[in-house]
Amino acid sequence: MSFTRHRRLRSHASLRALVREHAVAIDDLVYPMFVEEDLSGASELPSMPGVHHYGIEAFRREIERLSELGIKGILLFGLPAEKDELSTSAYAEHGIVQEAIRAAKAENPDMVVMTDVCLCQYNPAGHCGLVRDGKIVNDPSLELIAKTALSHAAAGADVVAPSDMMDGRVAKIREMLDDHGYLDVSILSYAVKYASAFYGPFREAANSAPAFGDRKTYQMDPANAREALLEAQSDIEEGADMLMTKPALSYLDVTLRLRQAFHLPIATYNVSAEYSMVKAAARNGWIDERSTVMEMMTSFKRAGADIILTYHAPDVATWIREEQGR
Numbered sequence: 001m002s003f004t005r006h007r008r009l010r011s012h013a014s015l016r017a018l019v020r021e022h023a024v025a026i027d028d029l030v031y032p033m034f035v036e037e038d039l040s041g042a043s044e045l046p047s048m049p050g051v052h053h054y055g056i057e058a059f060r061r062e063i064e065r066l067s068e069l070g071i072k073g074i075l076l077f078g079l080p081a082e083k084d085e086l087s088t089s090a091y092a093e094h095g096i097v098q099e100a101i102r103a104a105k106a107e108n109p110d111m112v113v114m115t116d117v118c119l120c121q122y123n124p125a126g127h128c129g130l131v132r133d134g135k136i137v138n139d140p141s142l143e144l145i146a147k148t149a150l151s152h153a154a155a156g157a158d159v160v161a162p163s164d165m166m167d168g169r170v171a172k173i174r175e176m177l178d179d180h181g182y183l184d185v186s187i188l189s190y191a192v193k194y195a196s197a198f199y200g201p202f203r204e205a206a207n208s209a210p211a212f213g214d215r216k217t218y219q220m221d222p223a224n225a226r227e228a229l230l231e232a233q234s235d236i237e238e239g240a241d242m243l244m245t246k247p248a249l250s251y252l253d254v255t256l257r258l259r260q261a262f263h264l265p266i267a268t269y270n271v272s273a274e275y276s277m278v279k280a281a282a283r284n285g286w287i288d289e290r291s292t293v294m295e296m297m298t299s300f301k302r303a304g305a306d307i308i309l310t311y312h313a314p315d316v317a318t319w320i321r322e323e324q325g326r
C-alpha cells in the first residue's frame with residue numbers, strides 16, 4: 001500500500017518550526033490607540049477590556065511602554081471636546097490627534113505614527129463625510145479630509161490613513177501633501193473597507209455612531225469581493241503607498257486577492273468586535289486567549305498581510321518576546 005506520510009514533518013517541535021511557512025513578528029504590528037481631549041489619565045473601555053482612552057500624559061507613558069515592547073507603529077484616533085458640522089476639530093493645529101502626534105514623536109522619534117483620517121468623530125451627524133440634505137456628499141468632503149491629513153503631516157505624522165471611503169480622497173490628500181512639501185508622508189489607504197457590524201465597540205469607544213442612517217452608501221457591501229480589487233486599483237492610481245483591508249477575520253479571502261493582484265504592502269485591520277469577541281469568550285473560559293489570538297495573527301500573515309493593525313498588539317508582542325526568551 002502506498003500513501004504519503006504528511007505526519008513525518010510534524011513529528012517534533014523543532015522540525016515543525018523548520019518547515020513552518022508563516023510567522024508573526026513584532027515588526028508586523030501596529031497598535032490602534034484612542035486619545036481624548038480634556039481627559040486626564042486613562043479610562044478603560046467596557047466593551048474592549050485592556051483598551052483605553054488616553055489623556056495626553058497617560059498616552060505618552062503608554063508610548064514608552066509600547067516602545068519597550070518593541071512595537072514600531074501606532075494608529076491614532078481622536079476624541080475631540082467639540083463637534084461641529086464642519087468637523088473643525090479634525091484639522092485644528094492643536095487638536096487632540098495633532099498633539100498626540102507631537103507627544104509620540106517627542107517620546108520616541110522612531111515610532112511610526114499613523115493617523116486615522118476621517119470626520120465621523122468630529123461632527124454631530126457621526127458620518128465620515130459632509131452631510132447635506134440628509135445625504136453624505138462626496139466631493140465637498142474631500143477638501144476637509146485632505147485638510148485633516150495635512151494637519152497630521154504638519155504635526156509630524158509619518159503615515160496618514162484615510163478611512164472615510166469617499167471617492168477621490170487619496171488623490172486629493174496626495175495633492176495637498178505634495179503642495180505643502182510633505183513629499184515623504186505616506187498614505188495607507190483603507191482601500192477596502194466594508195460596511196461591517198464588527199465596528200460596533202469602536203463606535204461606542206470613539207463616540208462616532210451615525211446619528212441617522214448607516215454607512216452603506218460609502219462603505220462596501222460585505223458580499224462583494226471583485227469590487228475590492230476595483231477599490232484597491234483606484235487607490236493605487238491615486239497614489240496610495242499601502243493598502244488596507246478591513247475587517248480582517250471575515251475578509252481573509254479579500255486580503256489574499258489583494259495580495260495576489262498587487263505588489264504594494266498590505267495591512268489588515270483586526271477590528272474592535274473581533275477583539276471584543278475574543279476577550280468575552282476568554283473571560284468566560286471558553287477559549288484560550290493566547291493561542292486563539294496567535295492563530296488569528298498567523299491567519300492574517302498566511303492571507304498575505306504585511307502589517308497587522310490590532311488591539312492585541314501589546315499582548316502579542318509580549319508573547320513573542322516570551323517565546324524568544326527575551
Ligand code: PBG
Pocket residue numbers: 116118120128163164198199200201202203215270271272273
Ligand atoms: C472611522 C473608523 C471606524 C473604524 C476605524 N475608523 C468606524 C466606522 O467606520 O464606523 C473601525 C475600527 C474598529 O472597529 O476597530 N471611519
